[in-house]
Amino acid sequence: MKTTETPSNYDGLEEMSVRDLLVNINNEDSTVPKAVMRAMPQIEALVPEIVKQLKKGGRLFYIGAGTSGRLGVLDASEIPPTFGMAHGVVIGIIAGGDGAIRKAVEFAEDDTEQAWKDMSEHQINHKDVVIGLAASGSTPYVIGGVSKAKEQGLITGCITCNRNSDLARAVTFPIEVVVGPEFVTGSTRMKSGTAQKLVLNMISTASMIQLGRVKGNKMVDMQLSNNKLVDRGARMLMEELCIGREEAEDLLKKHGSVRQVIEYIRNNARD
Known part of the structure; x- marks a missing residue:
């Protein structure tokens, strides 16, 4: 059984007080940074590759479904206002299209060919980097996309929350942040989603700093939009x-x- 699907460390959730629910969720969340730290060597291996390709004029693609896809779109959308990077340098793509950001699109994640088609609309090429996002590590949309990208000679990575997944095996730079069972069994929008968000923050922020988009500790290229x-x-x-x-x-x-x-x-x- 996948770690992300193993039974919660807690039971009888509906019988807990609000206070107990909140404390127990927080207790579980507090384990996430430790899991991210264990994956630090994998994260450290990927970031220089991203920086190298972006310096060549390449782009960074995030592809995912559901919560993972939304997190990728979120991170990509924050790069232009935060770092003044042009739109289209970091691109988030979610299975089912932009409408799936707000409302789940049934079975969109099951198509192994669609991710590459979606990326092809952006004229993806050998200078680009593709990171697949899937807590389970088994999402067909994501595996199909990174597999095709790797086949075409692109640098590929992933962020998953299970060890030895099909997704990790499909990329050159896997990042496996194993956070253990969710508070609500299988609800990977919780600890797994938090872990993916933390890693995405690290990847994009470290890359932008390496590209000179921060001076000292200041966002000197931020868009003055409000x-x-x-x-x-x-x-x-x-x-x-x-x-x-x-x-x-x-x-x-x-x-x-x-x-x-x-x-x-x-x-x-x-x-």
Whole structure:
């Protein structure tokens, strides 16, 4: 039996008080970072490969179904506003199409050919990287997609929560985060989903930092798409350049990003 399908460590859930439910769920969740740490060598092996391909002009694809697919779409969608990376560099694809983000599409995950068709709509090529997301490690849509990608010479990886899965065997860089049984038996939206989210955060954030999208600890390329982010950008400039808020906001409005302001100021200083 897959680890993700093994019986919960708890029983009689419906008889527990709200307090006990919350405490016990939290107790289970607290084991997830330890499982991620055990998978650190696998994560560390994949990130440099992603960075290398992105520097060549390649892209990063996440493919998944259900919760796993939604997590991939979420991570991909956050890259442009957080790091100022162009849309389409990190791409999340979910079985069943974008409508499946909100509403499950029955049997969409069972088609072994569809993932490659979905990626082909983005003119996928040998410079790209494909990461398959499946807690079970057995989703046909994902296995079919990474298998075809590997066959075509692409770098492939996966994030799964079972050891020795078909998915892990199908890729070059498997990441296996074995979190154990779920609080609600088989509900991989819980610990498994949390583990996948943590690993996705690590992969994309580390890759963007390696690509120079962070300065010190600041998101200097973030898109200034709301007042909160404009305020954050202004505070970064006030700290970095020792200027007042009004001047910082004017510079941001003129140049569009924290990085562009800093580069403009430094270039002028050299002149």
